[in-house]
Amino acid sequence: MNTPTALIIIDMQKGMQSPALPPRNNPDAENNIARLHAAWREAGQPVVSVRHISRSPSSVFAPGQDGVEFQDRFLPLAHEHVVEKNVPDAFINTGLERWLHARGIRHLVIAGVSTNNSVEASARTAGNLGFETVVVADACFTFDKRDFGGTLRSAKEVHLMALANLDGEYATVRTTAELLRELPR
Template sequence: MTALLIIDMQKGMLSPTLPPRNNPQAEANIARLLAAWREAGKPVVLVRHISRSATSVFAPGQAGAEFQERFAPLALEHIVEKNVPDAFVNTGLERWLHVRGIRDVVIAGVSTNNSVEATARTAGNLGFSTVVVADACFTFDKADFGGTPRSADEVHLMALANLHGEYADVRTTADFLGG
């Protein structure tokens, strides 16, 4: 059994104050994956970040902490609330997967170099067969450690390179849905 983990698809990710991003088709691809998982009756886990900072758009009670409408969980879907990038840390996610005999996870969401990468690394380290769906993830422009500005595409591709072959297999939406 394979679970789909959708990470941080919250209203706060739509903020116009965020830096430029890549993969404008990511939400459509995530929605396609979600529809396929739901239609097949496969397990879906929706992860959301709940900030410890009262001024964050992801603070409890803020509209930004809510799921975007098209990613709102159905009654039987599992919700994970996290306070750090990694969806496995202090959430019970590992146990939830093990109790259901789930050993395979497919990860989509935001941001590629933060919560997606952190969660995929832990999933791989814990022995889950892990796939990250490259075109169902996105990230934002960011300066590297030396101060050189990097485009969201560069940041995205480097994060995927960090994961592929070591912690996860990086694939596309078409790999799962055929076309």
């Protein structure tokens, strides 16, 4: 990776650690995100931290709730860009696209939660806007979910389907190890 490549970390907030959430997949996702986070900083590549700010006052992501805060290990540094969103897509009404264009950034690496919601929505938009986008399969996770027919799907199934929706169409799906091998030191 010789061109500026932004690492976009989506919704790694304290609310995502709630025991009330459904079962999830990929218990190593946070460690992989942390590895990418550290490597991007070491390489001097841009890091963008995205957090969801809910419009619902009862949400754990509502302003003033502890759940809206970034998890301690993913706190942005003062010079790193923070995006606050109210919908799953990190590009909608946030200025993220303009921020990236102003810095000549055309390559994105997306990690975070949840694979089938905010990660997928943001990656679809990034791809549609012409960004070269990578979604890091083992640095994302999601939760068990019922499909439209009412069948409960495991988090692993939901995760894999979301990645399949993205790969080759809106983004390329890669692993943490692959990206770390290519990152200049």
